[in-house]
Amino acid sequence: MSDIIRKDPRLAWIARNRLHPRHGELSGEPLRGPTGLxxxxxxxxxxxxxxxxxxxxxxxxxxxxxxxxxxxxxxxxPQLPLHTVDNPQHYxxxxxxxxxxxxxxHGKDVLGLAQQMAAAQAQxxxxxxxxxxxxxxxxxxxxVDRLLQLDGVEGYQPEAWTELCLQAxxxxxxxxxxxxxxxxxxxxxxxLAVALGERPATGVWKWEGDQVIARSxxxxxxxxxxxxxxxxxxxxxxxxxxxxxxxxxPVSFEADTLPTVRVHDGGRVAVDPADIPLxxxxxxxxxxxxxxxxxxxxxxxxxxxxxxxxxxxxVDDGFMPRSRQVGATGTWVxxxxxxxxxxxxxxxxxxxxxxxxxVVAINQDTDCDMVKxxxxxxxxxxxxxxxxxxxxxxxxxxxxxxxAA
Numbered sequence: 045m046s047d048i049i050r051k052d053p054r055l056a057w058i059a060r061n062r063l064h065p066r067h068g069e070l071s072g073e074p075l076r077g078p079t080g081l082x083x084x085x086x087x088x089x090x091x092x093x094x095x096x097x098x099x100x101x102x103x104x105x106x107x108x109x110x111x112x113x114x115x116x117x118x119x120x121x122p123q124l125p126l127h128t129v130d131n132p133q134h135y136x137x138x139x140x141x142x143x144x145x146x147x148x149x150h151g152k153d154v155l156g157l158a159q160q161m162a163a164a165q166a167q168x169x170x171x172x173x174x175x176x177x178x179x180x181x182x183x184x185x186x187x188v189d190r191l192l193q194l195d196g197v198e199g200y201q202p203e204a205w206t207e208l209c210l211q212a213x214x215x216x217x218x219x220x221x222x223x224x225x226x227x228x229x230x231x232x233x234x235x236l237a238v239a240l241g242e243r244p245a246t247g248v249w250k251w252e253g254d255q256v257i258a259r260s261x262x263x264x265x266x267x268x269x270x271x272x273x274x275x276x277x278x279x280x281x282x283x284x285x286x287x288x289x290x291x292x293x294p295v296s297f298e299a300d301t302l303p304t305v306r307v308h309d310g311g312r313v314a315v316d317p318a319d320i321p322l323x324x325x326x327x328x329x330x331x332x333x334x335x336x337x338x339x340x341x342x343x344x345x346x347x348x349x350x351x352x353x354x355x356x357x358x359v360d361d362g363f364m365p366r367s368r369q370v371g372a373t374g375t376w377v378x379x380x381x382x383x384x385x386x387x388x389x390x391x392x393x394x395x396x397x398x399x400x401x402x403v404v405a406i407n408q409d410t411d412c413d414m415v416k417x418x419x420x421x422x423x424x425x426x427x428x429x430x431x432x433x434x435x436x437x438x439x440x441x442x443x444x445x446x447x448a449a
Contacts, residue, residue: 061328127288129162129189132170134433136162139209139220140173140188140230143326143380145180150224150279155187157251157282158222162189164253165219172216172295176205183292187285190295197302198287199309200228204302206235213240215297225276233276244274249281317351322368322375325351330370334386334407337427341385344430347437353377371396386426389414406430 058066118274140160141151155171162169170189176197183191192212197204209232213221223233225246237244250257251271259278260267329345330353331338345352354364356373370377371393378399384407387393395419397403405418406429415421422429 046062049383054216071169078089101209124185124287124289127189129291131168132189132306133167134165134169135172135190135216135218136169136220136222137172137174137209137212137216138188138222139224139229139232140175140183141224141227142175142179143175144179146185147179147181147183148224149284149401152186152284153279153281154222154224154277156284158220159187159250159285160282169219171290172218173292176208176210184289185285187290188292189290191292192295192297196299199311201305201307201309202228202231202235203305203307205232206239207302208299209236210239211299212297218272221274223274223276225278230276233274237274239273241276243272244276244284245269246276247273247278248275249278251275251281291398315347317349320351322351322353322370322377325353325377326380327351328353328370328377328379328381328443329383329385330354330387331358331364331385332387333361335363335433337430338363340427340430340434344434345354347434350383351379353382355393356390384414384418385430387414388412389417 054408111230136149136158138154140155141148155173158171162171171187172190172192173183173186173188174192174194176194183377194205194208197208209221213236221233221236223229223236225248227234230246233244234246235245245256245258247259248256249259254271255268256271256275257266257268259265317325317327325352327348327349329341329350331341332355333342335358342352344350352364352368353370353375354368356369356371358364359366359369359374361435368376369375371390372395373392374396376396380401381404382400382402383406387405387407388409389405389412391413394413397417402420403414403418405412405414405421406424406426408424408426409415410421410423415423
């Protein structure tokens with residue numbers, strides 16, 4: 045028999061096809077779509093419910109392992125190992141974007157890349173997170189080794205932020221500056237690049253050693269360029285940190301006098317939630333076939349300050365306009381809080397909730413897919429639960445309601 049090693053042509057084809065679910069396993073690269081963004085594994089991830097039956101792990105609670113046990117109480121959750129950086133010799137600075145006092149998902153992606161870059165350095169390197177505003181949630185698992193809180197700058201003040209970043213650059217001399225390429229963070233990154241005389245890399249979605257791959261041509265083509273000091277990163281540029289806790293040790297520096305502000309923050313402008321597109325809404329109250337008192341539903345949405353959404357059944361029955369339909373056949377939403385009232389959870393509807401942070405289900409069926417997907421469920425009649433929720437909201441100031449959401 046010949047000793048020639050034969051290759052499996054099917055495995056070779058899978059290694060070349062980056063859309064195949066096993067591509068990452070055989071090629072060593074994460075699964076990416078045709079646009080270059082990371083894709084979720086469509087294969088079922090299982091967990092075991094209280095009855096011992098196998099259930100879909102819709103939240104991917106156990107990651108790539110595939111099997112998880114019952115959800116434990118917080119006190120029983122295994123503690124992640126602590127990642128420490130003692131006496132760091134270098135820093136990688138990351139601007140932390142906040143939404144309602146909470147770190148955004150985009151910011152967590154950027155921190156994931158920052159930790160990868162820090163681990164690749166020969167000398168001990170810490171990730172320095174810069175934040176302007178009050179943090180309402182712990183970020184000890186997000187990937188911040190040192191935290192620099194910038195006080196005294198309230199509201200939208202890009203000039204003051206740029207000056208503080210310049211002073212932090214002089215104090216800590218980071219190897220790289222990383223900014224989310226979206227909103228105020230993108231503006232700040234470009235302002236800082238001009239002030240430092242650096243040419244930034246914008247639209248970056250992948251880092252490969254001494255070079256980066258950035259999206260160009262209105263998002264239709266990629267360009268490869270050398271790694272530079274300022275990077276403006278797209279969403280899903282890296283996987284968020286999930287394997288360690290981080291020290292998040294506070295650091296500080298003596299800030300000089302801030303420049304004369306030419307841009308004044310006039311405060312937030314009140315906006316009718318009904319005028320906010322569903323794709324941009326952060327708080328959504330959505331109705332399905334289980335809602336029978338539509339006047340009460342509209343009153344609850346107005347009182348809570350939530351944008352209204354609906355399932356396909358509610359839209360087809362004429363209770364809600366087509367523009368308010370949530371799901372694969374409607375609008376894909378990325379709200380921080382999504383309250384589903386009387387929605388069973390068809391697969392097309394659940395697909396539209398892929399980027400929602402917290403799902404609350406109000407339903408009478410304890411075994412429906414929406415209850416399985418939800419982070420919190422209220423089982424009972426929707427009229428009674430909405431009435432109790434409205435009574436509770438009426439007793440609280442408007443600011444407390446928005447903070448709770």
